[in-house]
Amino acid sequence: MLQEAKRSGLPTTRSAAGSRRRQIQKTFNNIKITILCGFVTILVLRGTIGVGNLGGVSDADSDQRVVEDIERILREIRSDSEPDEAVTAQFSIAAVVNITTSDNVTLAGADAAAYAAGKSYKLGPKVSDWDQQREQWLTANPGFPSRIAGGKPKILLVTGSPPNPCDNPIGDHYLLKATKNKIDYCRIHGIEIIHNMAHLDRELAGYWAKLPLIRRLMLSHPEVEWIWWMDSDALFTDMAFEIPVNKYEGYNLVIHGYPDLLFDQHSWIALNTGSFLFRNCQWSLDLLDTWAPMGPKGPVRDEAGRILTASLKGRPAFEADDQSALIYLLLSQQETWGAKVFIENSYYLHGFWAGLVDKYEEMMEKHHPGLGDERWPFVTHFVGCKPCGSYGDYPVERCISSMERAFNFADNQLVEDIPLLHTYKQSNEFYKTPDEIIKVCNFYVFCLYNL
Structure with missing residues (x-):
């Protein structure tokens, strides 16, 4: 029968099985x-x-x-x-063990896990004798004194911006203007400036990025007495005013704020970290080490945000930010840090832009540069505008026109001897009065005559 099947050309069971095997092998x-x-x-x-570029990294x-x-x-x-066995184990243990924070807040489960993970975060190797190391370095390097001409302490102004282009194209333009404004002020007052565009710590992104930068600059520049942080969206608008550093003898942190909002109301806007000064000393390093563990992105920052919202008056529910975290530390550990913090409000170390930019002309007529919040604002800070981002808390048009006014108000103080002045519109044009035109013409005649 088998032979007949073969002769007749009919498929046999053996040949069918072989065909299936070949088909399966081909599929594999x-x-x-x-x-x-x-x-x-x-x-x-x-x-x-x-691969990272597909996601914008x-x-x-x-x-x-x-x-x-x-x-x-x-x-x-x-x-x-x-x-990730170690991480899983850490979170599993924390999930069944309650944790009590320094201000007697009890956490459990994922909240306790996030808190424990944050407490283990470090900015870098522990430095415990920086004052002694710095003093020895200054003694061994007399060519790098901590004071400049006139005995004024050496100040380093630090600002920063993202390493990538702004989401909004005009943001790069105004970022450049803000940087020019800072360079002009530093040139006038003998202050060194650093504009950082690097992410020094992947965990501390966004507004937390200033902490590892400040720490690194302190350790790498022992000749600097004060580190002055200033946000990229803040501008100097009183170019003649000089920080009264002698006023801060015995203090290590100078920050704009209001003591009643801080200690009586526990407000989340009692202080502003957009512009503040840190003395280069061990105390400052210790505060940075205590401040930073609330900042690592992810569960740690989210849980810290919930604690801050529950503790500070008026704070919306969002992840932990550096300003709220500092306020929380000064309230919960006042005995540790409070004595060395100077809360400045006799001038605008930080001035909220919305109440200032429309009054520049009035300020020029009625007031003069100097002390007092009623006079020319020392710093105008465009909080909530986010010119480099794709969104903000205020309309883009209002922010841009206000930044233009602030820049022109400051720049006029530099070019008034030329004499050319910016208009206060959204324009880079200058204007001249007839008397000024005569002065300029006489200057050119003098130059041509002496060629």
């Missing part, structure tokens, strides 16, 4: 080829455009992430452990 081979092609595609993408961040992934996998292979 196709799957293998597809997988290999996928891996090759991924490798090519990493080598050309970078820089090549450097992508490469660093790849290196970290490889190192993590190697550690897991060597230790024969599951991925």
Whole structure:
């Protein structure tokens, strides 16, 4: 029968089984080829455009992430452990153990886990004798004194902006104007300036990025007596005013604020960290070390935000920010930090822009540069505008026109001897009075005559 089937060309059971095996093997081979092609595609993408760039992350961040992934996998292979086993264990333990914070707030579960993770965060290796190290360095390096001409302490102004272009194209333009404004002020008053565009700590992104930067600059510039942080969206609007540093003898942190809002009302806007001064000393390093653990992004920052919202009056529910965290520390650990903090409100170390920019002409007529919040504002801070971002708390048009007015108000103080003045419109044009035109013409005649 089998022979007859073969002769008749009919399929047999053996040949049918062999055909199925070949079909299955072919399918598996196709799957293998597809997988290999996928891996090759991924490798090519990493080598050309970078996988991270698909999500808007820089090549450097992508490469660093790849290196970290490889190192993590190697550690897991060597230790024969599951991925993120240590982190899982830490959160599992915290989930069943209650934690009491320094101000007697009891946390449990995921909240306790986030709090525990934050407490373990460090800005860097612990430094406990910075005052002694700095004094020895200054003695050994007399060519780098901590004071400049006139005996004034050396000040370093620090500001920063994101490493990538602004979401809003006009944001880069006004970021440049704000930087020019700071450079002009520093040039007049003998202050050094650093504009940072690097992320020094991936965990402390956004408004927290200033903390690792300030710490690093303190340790790398022992010749500097004061580190002055100023947000990129803040402008000097009294170019003649000089910080009264002698007033702060015995203090290590100078920040604009109101003691009644801080100590009586526990308001989340009692202080503003958009412009403040840190003395380069051990106390400041200790405060930074205590301040930073609320900032790591993710569960730690989210849980810290809930604690801050529950503790501070008027604070909306959002992740922890550096300003609220500092206020919380000064309230909950007042005995530790309070004696060295000078809350300044005799002049605008920080001035909220909305109540200032429309009064510049009135200020010029009725007031003069100097002390007092009723006089020319020393710093105009555009809180909530976010000119470099894609959104803000105020209309873009209002923010841009107000920043233009603030810049022109400050720049006029520099060019008034030329004499040319900005108009106070959204314009970069100058105007001249007839007397000024005569002065300029006489100046040009003098120059031509003496060629």
